[in-house]
Amino acid sequence: MIKLVVADMDGTLLDDQKKLPADFFEVLERLQQKGILFCVASGRQYYTLLEEFFDIRDSIVFCAENGTYVVYKNDVIHLDTMKKSDAIQLIKVGRKIKNAFLVLCCKDSAYVENTDVAFLDEVRKYYKRLEIVGDLTQVEDEILKVTLCDFGDSEKNSYTYYSDFEKDFKVAISGKIWLDITNLSANKGTAIKQLQKDFNISFDETLVFGDFLNDLEMMETAKFSYAMKNSHPEILEAASFVTQFSNNESGVTKTIKYLCCPEVLPV
Structure with a gap:
């Protein structure tokens, strides 16, 4: 049953x-x-x-x-929260990826540091609580995951930047334009x-x-x-x-x- x-x-x-x-x-x-x-x-x-x-x-x-x-x-x-030092490392990589935008997903809210209109329109579909900040590495909140909204195709673009991180993190292709990185657990x-x-x-x-x-x-x-x-x-x-x-x-x-x-x- x-x-x-x-x-x-x-x-x-x-x-x-x-x-x-x-x-x-x-x-x-x-x-x-x-x-x-x-x-x-x-x-x-x-x-x-x-x-x-x-x-x-x-x-x-x-x-x-x-x-x-x-x-x-x-x-x-x-x-299952992520160490801030780990999130900062992942954020620094994400900032280098063309056509991809970072979202820091935390317990109380999600945070972004980019104000691109197309990105914000997309991310607001999935994040009711969203704050725009000057620097994601300075956010004080319990971190759940680092996410990328990748208009260049998450599987073909941003995933390639993080594939070497898979021994330490769970790197999940969550959709055509979404990549989520969490603790391995x-x-x-x-x-x-x-x-x-x-x-x-x-x-x-x-x-x-x-x-x-x-x-x-x-x-x-x-x-x-x-x-x-x-x-x-x-x-x-x-x-x-x-x-x-x-x-x-x-x-x-x-x-x-x-x-x-x-x-x-x-x-």
């Missing part, structure tokens, strides 16, 4: 217009009736996720910032394992959905690991199953209906 359902946001639960499936709240209500815990696991900021799900904020788990910050009912149940998989431990939920009782490379470790935490039909090739290979429908076809909720509540919610 499934007791925990975990879904990534962009490219997974959300369609390409960043909208939830029309039947999401109906499906969530049915999961709650069955005692099944729902967790949204995203590279997005906690405060952005909180705004999206504000009306049901006490009913779901927020696994934010690629697993570095997990909150349930306003209580922090998992936090920090990823969605680590966070979900902590969640399973806290709620006494097993591997066999977990269902997860993802689509991009920052979801790789999460695929290893569940018997029912689903790559979206529209996933990156490495996620398709890592997952045990592939959804019949893409994120633009409500692939997550349709699969949940089929697996968890087919008796009352036909696909």
Whole structure:
């Protein structure tokens, strides 16, 4: 029996217009009736996720910032912060990358030091709390990750600058233009394992959905690991199953209906 359902946001639960499936709240209500815990696991900021799900904020788990910050009912149940000296080292590299812009993601806010209009328009989609500062290395906050918004393609451009750092940090390609760098211990998989431990939920009782490379470790935490039909090739290979429908076809909720509540919610 499934007791925990975990879904990534962009490219997974959300369609390409960043909208939830029309039947999401109906499906969530049915999961709650069955005692099944729902967790949204995203590279997005906690405060952005909180705004999206504000009306049901006490009913779901927020696994934010690629697993570095997990909150349930306003209580922090998992936090993986980065040393400031490490973040400064990563920031100095990022400043050298053409077409890429830095975001310092912290517990209380996200911070940027560049005022490029296209960059700010993009970053504000994912960071509800955002401050513009003169120097990221001078920020005083608990650091969760260093992120780059890379208009030159994160996999082909900024990742090449950080590939040599992978022995010391987790370097995750989170989307076409996003690169996230955290502690080695920090990823969605680590966070979900902590969640399973806290709620006494097993591997066999977990269902997860993802689509991009920052979801790789999460695929290893569940018997029912689903790559979206529209996933990156490495996620398709890592997952045990592939959804019949893409994120633009409500692939997550349709699969949940089929697996968890087919008796009352036909696909």
